[in-house]
Amino acid sequence: MLLRIKYSKTPAGRFLSHLDLLRSMERAFRRAHLPLAFSEGFNPHPRISYGSALAVGVTSDGEYLDVMLREKVSPEELKKRLEEAMPPALKVLEFKEINPGGDSLTALINMARYRVRAPLLQPFEPRELEPLISRVMAKTCFYVNRQGKKGIRQVDIREGIYELRGYIEENILVLEMVVKTGSQGNVRPEEVVAMLEKEGPVSLAQGLQIHREGLFVSDGDTIKSPMEL
Amino acid sequence: MDLLYNVAMCKKELYIICILLREVDPQARKFTQVLKEADGILDQIKDVLEHEVLPGVLKPLRYIGSEYNVVKKDWDAVKLRTLFAFPDLYEVGMSHLGLRILYHLVNDREYFLMERVFSPWTDMEQALRERKIPLFSLESWRPIRDFDCIGFTLQYEMSYTNILNMLDLGGIPVKSADRDDSYPLIMAGGPCAYNPEPLADFIDFFVIGEGEEVILEIFDVMAQHREKRQGKQEKGVLLKELAGITGVYVPAFYEPVYGDESSVLKEIRPVGGALPRVVRRVVRDLDASYFPLKPIVPYMEVVHDRIMLEVLRGCTRGCRFCQAGMIYRPVRERDPELLLEQAQKLVANTGYNEISLTSLSSSDYTCIEPLVTSLLDRYHQQKVGVSLPSLRVDSFSVNLAGQVQRVRKTGLTFAPEAGTQRLRDVINKGVTEENLMEVASAAFEAGWTQLKLYFMIGLPTETFEDLDGIADLAYKVLHIGLQALRDRKLSKQPRITISVSSFVPKAHTPFQWEAQDTTELLKQKQEYLRSKIKDRRITYNYHDADLSFLEAVFARGGRKTGLALLKAWEKGAKFDSWTEHFRFSTWRAAFEEAGIDASQIASAGRRCTDVLPWDHIDMGVTKEYLWLEREKAYHTATTGDCRFEDCAVCGICQALGVKTVLKEGNRADAAAHKI
16 A cells, blocks of 8 residues: 655654665664565565655655555554654654555655744844835846755846745744745755845844745646645 | 854853853852752853754764653752763773673762763864853763763773863863862773773773772762762762772872882882772672663664673683783683573663673683573574674684674684794684684684684783794684685685784783883884785784883873873874774873873883882782782793693682683583683
8 A cells, every 4th residue: 555644844854864874764664564566676665655755954744655555554544653653853744645656756746835933143123024025026037046966056036936925023034935845946944044045134143943834746836735636 | 243153152151151150169069059040051062062063063963862761860959970981982991791780870869970072073172162062961961071980991901091181171170180079080990990000090990900999888888978968079089088999099199109210110109097008999799790781772773782781791811911811810700591681681671682791701611502502592583593703713713603693794803912832822812823723713604704814912021933923823824714615616716904003011011011112113123013914805803003102101101291291182193993093193292291201111021029010909819929920021931721630829819819700501512612
């Protein structure tokens, strides 16, 4: 049976790298006695595929993975066993059986929603925020530098920013954004923050807190969560 | 102005106020109280750590805890708060079985709490020092100074500077004499505690022997002491009470007495009615002893990232340089049925996909074959593998390794230790050239293409012929590999790695009296060996001779060497076992300032009649036996293993009331393993 799991990366888990996550998830599934299906070959691996990888330091309430099981397990049983087996860094939120043979999560997911908390270095007038965001969104292009295999290249991220909202809360600038993610292009939340800073005048301190609220599949008209597919 | 920095500064100052308050009234344990009053300041510190400090350091998972099976307790509901301190990085410390055993043993007692702390890497140290945040524990993120007792494990001499550094990072004076009743009691145990003297000025008390046997007794005494005093400690009184426990050594109650030449030790005199010798504690029955079945499972990769199933403890092969082979006697095996039960629980509770059968020499376990077969049968479908980290040099071991090899065959490691039969007899390493050649053939025929061989140079009586022997063995093994791979019509080349360490004379071994080669001679020997090994298919590694020299100084040094340790740390020495941090010039200057002739300690031999700095530590094997073994070494005479041959009267069973425990699935098998 192919199982799709939605999980969160808690504050305790924000420093797990993608490799740490793979290791910890496999161990949790083993503790949960899931009848894992393995790949063939010399060095068999459990058949687990992940959605878009989360950067180190970022928490999330909307991560996804698909895991193949050798036999069926009832939903009640799954819920109970998974809850007990998860380490404090990770939490299973939802799961459902899906049909095998569909597109992989990495191929499907193309949109992400983030909430970013950026501490302000200097007081910022809340009513200036909306015009600032409008100015940013009115831009037709914004280039950022990306480190690639062949050195640094410039990437336009503007068209990948679908929504941007914000408010000020006790010297903290809170930004909510919906951006492009996945294999067809990726916008990082810290790049959007940099864009805002450049458009300024707003000066931010270190200690950006980034939280991914969810990953989505958009076909231009409808936006669905991977659980709704 | 940097607003956030201001906030941090503000927090920092609040924190300092807390520390000051405690210093004003040390008796009242003010720190914790103030922390409570200054509502949520611990949370604020956590906040700074989480959002400012940790995102900027390498591998933040080293410092955050919260792993699966971690134990978090209510700080105010327990009678005693203790801290297990490992003076190296998280990934090293979390690979240590002793930590797993003691952590869970103590925490299984409802009224005790034990948390963990490791050495922060230099980037984290800098971040903590800049913000004046004291070193904190992984579980509750509390300053280490808030604990009642901190226990350091002493696994290798070159971690000593890290102990001082950790205390200092925790705002705790490094010297025992400078710590009043308000500070946690500092204890230490582990193999290096068998010569505790270099650390005697810094550690309040040592545990000699196997920790799980005595730790609860110690903590019971502490808890009672505190209960009688409404949660306060009177250090002097408490140490007296602790000294009454067998296996506890309080250095303040022993005084080294020197002869006319101030460097010659005359005796170590007990003062104030302390017993003349401190006797080691030992687990009699491994089946009845505690073993953790719900160990912590780290998120990040650690050095030994798998289930550790301890099949036996101790080794009586009797290699004369080997400290572990002396201080962990006698051999005590664990029941195979019990091991299967433990394996089952460990697999279920950890989710690891590998079970490592650990001990000093796992192929010596008398039930190893049926155990391995059962484990493989049971866990094959779940893809849980079995591994054997320590293999004897014989074809039985190669077959065993072949059986457990789950994935692609890569490397196998063996330790012939010396290059000629003569020298192997001197050190009592029961391995013949024939054994090694058999092993090599068996391994290459079974599909391995890489072999690693461990050797030691600088052993007593060694000549350059013995070094030639190492090179000869390497070439012979290579040729066996070439032949075997050619016979199997493989185009692949065999690879041989020769890893060469330098002999370090260790306390409580037959070679404790021996001189270490000077570093000049060791370096010369290393170069000589390099000149002998020219084939590109043989890789030659060797250890830093300066580091081996320092190991010898602290393995054999007396109380005065503590001053050099202090000076070296003050000059910035830390993580000495990490090449990128080791600076020998710092140590040279430290010895000079401390007025210590380090080469005298490492490179000079001792006489039979000399008083040794660890003579008051009674580990069970008698000094007479060690000397006899040393004499036999010089006559190239070997001693058998008391598991299969006659008792060699090392004294352990008589002294400690213990005996060798073999489960012998089949005794004939066990005898056949004999080399």
